[in-house]
Amino acid sequence: MLSLDRVSKIYPNRVRALDGVTLDVAPGEILVIVGGSGCGKSTLLRAVSGLDAPSHGRVLLDGATVTAPHEKIGIVFQEPRLLPWLSVADNVGFGLAHLPAAQRRERVARALDRVGLVDKANVWPRELSGGQAQRVAIARALVPRPEVLLLDEPFSALDAFTRADLQDHVLDLWAELRPTLIVVTHDVDEAVVLADRILVMRPRPGRVFAEIETDLPRPRDRQSAPFDVVKRRVLAALDRSLDKAASVDERETKASAGASLWW
Amino acid sequence: MSVVPILIAAETSTPSAASGRPALRRVLRATLGLILPVGLALIWEFAVRLGWSDGRLVPPPSVIFSTFTELARSGELQRHAAATVARVGAGFALGVVAGTLAGAVTGYSRFASRLIDPSLQALRAIPSIAWVPLFILWLGIFEASKITLIAVGVFFPVYLGVMGAIRSVDRKLVEVGRAFRLSDAAMVRRILLPAVLPAYVIALRSGLGLGWMFVVAAEFMGASEGLGFLLVDGQQLGKPAQIVAAIVAFAIIGKVTDWLLVLGFAPFLRWEDRFSARGENR
Ligand SMILES: Nc1ncnc2c1ncn2[C@@H]1O[C@H](COP(=O)(O)OP(=O)(O)OP(=O)(O)O)[C@@H](O)[C@H]1O
Ligand SMILES: [Mg+2]
Numbered sequence: 001m002l003s004l005d006r007v008s009k010i011y012p013n014r015v016r017a018l019d020g021v022t023l024d025v026a027p028g029e030i031l032v033i034v035g036g037s038g039c040g041k042s043t044l045l046r047a048v049s050g051l052d053a054p055s056h057g058r059v060l061l062d063g064a065t066v067t068a069p070h071e072k073i074g075i076v077f078q079e080p081r082l083l084p085w086l087s088v089a090d091n092v093g094f095g096l097a098h099l100p101a102a103q104r105r106e107r108v109a110r111a112l113d114r115v116g117l118v119d120k121a122n123v124w125p126r127e128l129s130g131g132q133a134q135r136v137a138i139a140r141a142l143v144p145r146p147e148v149l150l151l152d153e154p155f156s157a158l159d160a161f162t163r164a165d166l167q168d169h170v171l172d173l174w175a176e177l178r179p180t181l182i183v184v185t186h187d188v189d190e191a192v193v194l195a196d197r198i199l200v201m202r203p204r205p206g207r208v209f210a211e212i213e214t215d216l217p218r219p220r221d222r223q224s225a226p227f228d229v230v231k232r233r234v235l236a237a238l239d240r241s242l243d244k245a246a247s248v249d250e251r252e253t254k255a256s257a258g259a260s261l262w263w
Numbered sequence: 264m265s266v267v268p269i270l271i272a273a274e275t276s277t278p279s280a281a282s283g284r285p286a287l288r289r290v291l292r293a294t295l296g297l298i299l300p301v302g303l304a305l306i307w308e309f310a311v312r313l314g315w316s317d318g319r320l321v322p323p324p325s326v327i328f329s330t331f332t333e334l335a336r337s338g339e340l341q342r343h344a345a346a347t348v349a350r351v352g353a354g355f356a357l358g359v360v361a362g363t364l365a366g367a368v369t370g371y372s373r374f375a376s377r378l379i380d381p382s383l384q385a386l387r388a389i390p391s392i393a394w395v396p397l398f399i400l401w402l403g404i405f406e407a408s409k410i411t412l413i414a415v416g417v418f419f420p421v422y423l424g425v426m427g428a429i430r431s432v433d434r435k436l437v438e439v440g441r442a443f444r445l446s447d448a449a450m451v452r453r454i455l456l457p458a459v460l461p462a463y464v465i466a467l468r469s470g471l472g473l474g475w476m477f478v479v480a481a482e483f484m485g486a487s488e489g490l491g492f493l494l495v496d497g498q499q500l501g502k503p504a505q506i507v508a509a510i511v512a513f514a515i516i517g518k519v520t521d522w523l524l525v526l527g528f529a530p531f532l533r534w535e536d537r538f539s540a541r542g543e544n545r
Contacts, residue, residue, distance in 0.1 A: 051441060069444045081439050085457040085534040095443045097453075124534045 001027060002048070002148050002180055007057035009043050009206075017043040019205030020057065027147065028178040032195035034185060034234065036242050040206025041184040045150045048182065049075045061148065074146035074179075078153045080133035082125035088112070088136050089121040095144040111139040114173060131162040135169065142173055148180040156186060164222075167193050171218070188238070192230050193220055200234065202241040210237040322504040330504040331511060334493075344512055346488040347478055350406070351520075354413025354481075355474045359467065362418040366425025366466075376426070383422065391415050392480050399484065409481035416477035417470040424466020428459035461535050464528045468521055475517045490516075 002025040009018040017040040025031050033041050046052040048059050050069040059066040061073065074095075082091045093108040112118050115135040125133060134154060141149055151170075155163040167190055174181055185191050191198050195214050202209040214230050221227060304324045311318035318326065334340035365383065369376040395412060402408035432455055440454040482491020490509045497505035 049442065051438060069442050071444065075442050077435070077438075079435065081435050083436060083439065083454070083457070085460075085531075094439075094453075097449075126534070 001025070001060075001062060002182075003060045004044075004048070005058045005060060007044070007047055007054045007059060009040070009047060009052070010055045016205035018047070018054070019207050021206070021208055022057075023199075023208065025148075025180050025182065027180055030174065030181040030183065030194050030196045031199060032183045032185060032191040032197070033199045033201060034188065034191050034238060035199075035201030035209070036203055036238070039201040039203035039241075041201060042152055043206065044201075045075070045152050045182065045184055048148070049073055049150050051075070071144065072147040073150065074141035074144065074148070075150040076134075076137050076141045076152070076154045078156060080125070080128075080130075080137040082128075082133055082136055082140075084125050086125075087122050088117065088125060088128065091125060091136055092139045092143055094140055107143055111143045114176075115139045115169060131158050131166060134158065134166065138166075138170065138173070142177070142179075145177060146179055148182065151181065151183045153184050153186065155190065163187070163190065164193075168219075170194070188231055188234050189222060191234060192216070192227055193222065198234055200237040200241050209241040212237060320503055322507065326504050327507045327511070330502075331508040334505070334508055340508075340512060343488050343490050343493050343509075344516060346486075346492075347482065347490045348516065348520075350409055350481065350489065351413060351471075351474045351478045353406075354410045354477070355417050355471060357410065357414035358417025358470060358474065359421050361414065362421030362466075362470065363425050363463075365418075366422045367429065369422075370426040370429025380426075383419075387419050391477065395480070395484060404485050409478070409484065409486070412481045412484075413474050413477045416473040420469040420473055421466045424462055424469070425459065428462035428466070429455065431462075432458045457531075460528070461532055464525070464532065467524055471521060471524060472517070475513065475520075479513070 004021050004023040006020045006022050007018055008016070008020055010016050021044060033044065035041055043052070047054045048066070050059070050066045050073065053067060061070060066073065082088075083094065086094065089105075089108050089112065092111050093104050096104045096107060099107070109118070109121070112121055115138065117132060117135060117139075120128065120132065120136075125136070128136065134157075138151075138154070154170075155166050158166065170181075171194065181194070183190075183194055185194075192214060198212040198214060199208055200210040200212070201207065212230065212233055216226055216230060307318075307321070308323045308325060310316050311323040322330070331340070365379070369380050369383075391412065394415060395408075398408040398411050402411060436454055436458060437450070440450045445453060478489070479491045479494070482489040483495060486492045486495075490512055493509035493512075494506050497503065497509065
């Protein structure tokens with residue numbers, strides 16, 4: 001179980017990127033975070049990953065505080081960030097240096113098979129397309145079998161078709177090991193396809209503005225009416241989150257009659 | 264010397280090459296640059312042969328060639344070249360070790376950089392040849408002062424190259440290492456070293472180039488053997504062909520050592536996007 005306990009982040013330039021975010025994410029849950037630019041989504045993910053320490057509050061994984069990168073937490077960045085001097089297979093096996101070579105090779109081969117890149121095992125990263133490179137990055141993060149996988153706008157640089165393809169890929173991979181996924185995205189369709197729960201954030205200071213349970217069966221049909229309903233709820237929440245006048249934390253008033261009017 | 268046969272071979276073999284016209288055009292474009300030097304050499308050769316000039320101060324190519332082969336046959340050339348190569352080798356090794364260590368420390372630690380970089384930059388501003396009298400006083404006129412001078416020449420490009428390369432390692436890749444919880448040693452071995460290697464090779468190459476430059480200065484300081492000695496000797500005895508032959512030897516050995524350096528690192532740089540192109544153009 002991953003929890004955030006009143007996590008705040010104030011950067012040295014005094015930007016309050018996160019302000020008291022409290023959150024529980026169940027094992028195997030897919031949590032998607034959306035929100036306007038600069039509302040602290042990346043900051044939140046980096047705090048969970050242990051790459052940056054929060055200024056206040058704690059991130060807890062199974063009750064233990066996360067203060068540095070953790071073996072059970074993997075991260076996929078917006079760019080693939082493959083190491084250009086390693087072959088695709090060696091990139092995927094980067095986090096497995098502690099395993100014997102034979103075991104490592106086997107895990108890498110299986111991971112490449114799952115992301116459909118067996119034939120690319122021995123090429124350099126520069127020979128991959130953007131979508132292939134991001135698939136390798138996902139395989140690299142998954143191969144050490146993390147309990148929590150963080151993805152920061154993993155598909156935002158890709159075209160719509162490739163993106164949809166990779167979303168299905170991620171769901172397939174997730175179905176196998178059931179890690180907790182936290183995905184940041186700007187794409188509402190993507191949010192609704194992936195999420196069990198969608199968090200809408202608002203900026204200055206970065207806070208959780210609304211939470212939306214998707215409650216849709218998987219696999220999800222992007223054309224279905226229920227999909228569209230959820231999508232519209234997310235869009236409405238996003239709209240309101242960007243509205244300067246709405247300064248209250250909607251999550252706290254969620255139970256009130258006023259909030260239930262619009263979802 | 265051997266440029267002309269290679270050129271002819273290249274010209275005759277390209278039309279049959281699979282790449283066809285673009286390859287031919289590339290060869291022609293490369294050949295264009297040779298027209299001037301080869302043409303001038305031929306003109307000079309004929310001018311001397313036809314008696315328009317006695318070619319005493321500016322020997323024609325054929326005389327340079329025969330001087331060169333004569334020096335080579337007698338073993339003189341090899342002896343002098345070996346002495347020079349040994350000096351460059353020793354000075355280069357010293358300069359590379361010192362430059363790499365200093366560059367690594369200042370590139371890695373801001374504190375070390377603030378502490379020693381200003382002094383090194385100040386030293387760098389001094390034309391290195393200006394050290395010669397001091398080195399001779401300190402180390403004598405034999406090998407030690409020569410090798411030190413070469414090492415000083417090699418040091419600065421290597422130092423600057425390594426420091427710059429370490430500072431410009433992509434922070435995003437370092438973060439990948441952090442996300443995978445690499446220890447400091449593993450971070451250096453698995454991220455920093457491979458990341459700085461391309462720039463390091465470039466730094467080594469410019470260091471080597473300066474090493475060749477400084478060995479000449481060092482051998483002018485007084486040497487009984489070495490290609491630089493051949494230069495001085497040729498001047499004092501009025502043998503311009505010997506001077507040019509020594510210059511040609513410098514050019515060949517300099518080029519070959521540079522090429523060996525590139526070749527030695529090539530297996531580690533195959534991943535680099537531009538490497539093959541750079542190798543081919545050489
Ligand atoms: N390293 C940093 N130093 C100072 N301020 C920062 C730093 N990183 C982010 N910020 C600020 O913190 C706020 C939140 O940034 P963050 O990157 O978390 O936003 P985001 O929600 O991920 O935005 P986007 O959707 O554009 O990626 C922004 O106002 C940003 O300017
Ligand atoms: Mg971001």
